[in-house]
Amino acid sequence: MRALIGRIAASACYWLPATLLVAVASNQLRLVETASLSPWSGGGFGMFSSIDSPGHRHLHAFVLNDDIRREVAWPRDMKETVLRATTLPTPQRLAALATELARLESGGPIRWDAIELQVWTVDYQPDGLSPSGRLVVKERFDLAPR
Amino acid sequence: MHLADRSLFARAAPAGSLVIDLGLRLTLLDLLLRPVGDWALRPLILGLAAVALLRPRWLHQPLLWLALAGLTGARVMLDWPLADNHAYLLSYWCLAVSLALMSRDAHKPLAFNGRVLVGLVFLFACVWKFVGSDNYLDGTFFQVTLLTDPRFEGFSQVAGGLDAQTYQALSEFVGLHRDAVPPLDGSGVELPQRFVWLTWAATGWNLFINAALAIAFLWPPGRGPGHLRHALLLIYCTITYAVATVDGFGWLLLAMGAAQCSVEQRRTRLAYVAVFILIIFYREVPWAESVFLPLLAGPVVN
Numbered sequence: 001m002r003a004l005i006g007r008i009a010a011s012a013c014y015w016l017p018a019t020l021l022v023a024v025a026s027n028q029l030r031l032v033e034t035a036s037l038s039p040w041s042g043g044g045f046g047m048f049s050s051i052d053s054p055g056h057r058h059l060h061a062f063v064l065n066d067d068i069r070r071e072v073a074w075p076r077d078m079k080e081t082v083l084r085a086t087t088l089p090t091p092q093r094l095a096a097l098a099t100e101l102a103r104l105e106s107g108g109p110i111r112w113d114a115i116e117l118q119v120w121t122v123d124y125q126p127d128g129l130s131p132s133g134r135l136v137v138k139e140r141f142d143l144a145p146r
Numbered sequence: 147m148h149l150a151d152r153s154l155f156a157r158a159a160p161a162g163s164l165v166i167d168l169g170l171r172l173t174l175l176d177l178l179l180r181p182v183g184d185w186a187l188r189p190l191i192l193g194l195a196a197v198a199l200l201r202p203r204w205l206h207q208p209l210l211w212l213a214l215a216g217l218t219g220a221r222v223m224l225d226w227p228l229a230d231n232h233a234y235l236l237s238y239w240c241l242a243v244s245l246a247l248m249s250r251d252a253h254k255p256l257a258f259n260g261r262v263l264v265g266l267v268f269l270f271a272c273v274w275k276f277v278g279s280d281n282y283l284d285g286t287f288f289q290v291t292l293l294t295d296p297r298f299e300g301f302s303q304v305a306g307g308l309d310a311q312t313y314q315a316l317s318e319f320v321g322l323h324r325d326a327v328p329p330l331d332g333s334g335v336e337l338p339q340r341f342v343w344l345t346w347a348a349t350g351w352n353l354f355i356n357a358a359l360a361i362a363f364l365w366p367p368g369r370g371p372g373h374l375r376h377a378l379l380l381i382y383c384t385i386t387y388a389v390a391t392v393d394g395f396g397w398l399l400l401a402m403g404a405a406q407c408s409v410e411q412r413r414t415r416l417a418y419v420a421v422f423i424l425i426i427f428y429r430e431v432p433w434a435e436s437v438f439l440p441l442l443a444g445p446v447v448n
């Protein structure tokens with residue numbers, strides 16, 4: 001057993017880097033399927049193969065109560081946070097983003113019950129390139145009552 | 147090879163005698179010409195790269211390359227999930243160099259890793275282009291990318307035969323969309339034929355060259371398509387990075403290719419250096435905007 005471990009360790013210079021590449025790239029394929037990761041990201045070498053790049057994704061955020069639904073504008077300094085969340089829109093990332101956006105909207109005269117985040121990408125018709133938005137993920141987060 | 151023969155802390159051998167030196171130096175030049183990392187990591191990466199390039203004894207120090215692997219890997223994790231693909235490849239490569247330098251004969255494992263890593267990169271690229279993307283094979287990807295990515299504006303105008311006005315109009319058209327509203331039938335735009343041919347040519351070329359590189363680099367070396375790998379990689383880098391200004395990736399691929407060369411392959415090693423320098427010119431000379439577009443526009447008459 002020790003001899004086997006020794007041989008594996010000694011040969012690591014041959015197998016370890018490639019194994020890491022395959023593991024990360026395979027995980028990227030999984031995340032694209034299961035977590036809507038943009039194919040351009042995640043170390044899967046999908047850049048320049050799909051229109052669904054982080055730059056083509058965008059976020060719409062709405063605060064809601066029983067009567068009103070209003071879109072939220074976020075400040076420039078949240079640009080990177082929004083980019084990370086739209087590139088890999090997992091429930092956890094969207095929840096963290098929702099918390100930050102809700103904090104921006106709190107303290108005003110209107111009491112909001114929930115915040116809804118929608119991540120969109122852009123599709124193009126092959127014939128004529130007509131663009132249209134396609135919903136990638138939509139999540140609603142209830143806000144704690146004040 | 148035996149790890150016990152060289153440890154992380156072994157005294158580095160004088161540089162210049164190892165055939166892999168060119169690959170190592172090109173990697174370090176890549177790190178210096180295209181610095182990576184945030185304000186915390188970048189000075190460390192630049193410092194290590196500069197020291198290794200300037201002090202030959204450090205060039206073969208496994209610990210230095212392991213530190214570079216760790217720092218470039220940290221950069222990927224801190225940037226998650228935004229890091230470009232070559233950020234990952236850079237980290238794998240620095241790790242491969244470190245492990246190779248710990249072995250008795252550094253050239254064999256490093257050449258193996260250079261070949262297999264490049265092959266796997268293009269294999270996964272093929273998976274995405276041939277199977278994973280629903281808008282690559284029909285040319286839509288390049289039609290949209292050439293009109294929306296500002297890096298390709300000059301190339302699109304020169305090679306696609308678009309004047310500035312037409313480019314602007316098409317770019318604005320594809321840049322507008324409405325969410326949740328399907329496009330009306332017949333609402334598309336008619337693309338100039340030469341531009342469409344350009345996108346088909348780009349699609350076909352990239353499908354061919356990515357597949358050829360994957361096959362050539364993963365084929366056993368010295369047999370069949372394996373003989374063509376250096377030529378294919380040099381052609382790929384010469385053409386691709388004239389258009390797609392992702393110079394860091396090109397330099398890294400060239401460094402990995404150079405590390406596979408034997409002592410006898412002098413002309414091949416020179417070719418890798420020449421294309422490395424060519425990509426520097428591509429970066430510094432906006433050939434499409436500054437050279438070809440004015441030539442095509444003709445003399446200005448006052």
